[in-house]
Amino acid sequence: MLKELVGKWKVIGCQLNAEWLPYSIFQEFRYSFNADDTYKLAWSELSYPQFVGGFPKSKTGKVVIHSKSDGAHQQIDLIPHDGPFAGKELKGIFELDHDVLKAIFSFPGTERPTVFNTTQGQVYEIWQRVSE
Numbered sequence: 001m002l003k004e005l006v007g008k009w010k011v012i013g014c015q016l017n018a019e020w021l022p023y024s025i026f027q028e029f030r031y032s033f034n035a036d037d038t039y040k041l042a043w044s045e046l047s048y049p050q051f052v053g054g055f056p057k058s059k060t061g062k063v064v065i066h067s068k069s070d071g072a073h074q075q076i077d078l079i080p081h082d083g084p085f086a087g088k089e090l091k092g093i094f095e096l097d098h099d100v101l102k103a104i105f106s107f108p109g110t111e112r113p114t115v116f117n118t119t120q121g122q123v124y125e126i127w128q129r130v131s132e
Helices: none
Strands: 007-016 030-033 038-042 060-065 074-080 090-097 100-106 122-130
Touching (some): 074 100
Antiparallel strands (some): 007 122, 038 060, 060 074, 100 122
16 A cells, blocks of 8 residues: 555545436545555445446455556555455556545446546545545
8 A cells, every 4th residue: 555545534525437426425435545455445335326426335445556657647446345346456556645645447348547537337536535
């Protein structure tokens, strides 16, 4: 895990399948990225049908950070422990700017994103670091 990602994050923006979602759908989701390459998602049980809200649909999972290729965005994968995507990679890219993290993930069966704008089968979240 990159030490810069370790900590708690709240979702402040979310785009699903090229549509920005209302704040009320994702406002309570809190991610924790841990030094042991895992994540926790508070309120994951509040997920809505059809992938809206808490897209990993698992309270816990694994985080895989890939080495950065020249000219490419940093790659990140979430692998949920439970739910409909249990054990499957949600392939993504991310960019960190101090205390703002933006990441876009593809659902299983969809190619890894290359830009920060969703197409069908992708979710883009913007997170802000929160104090412990």
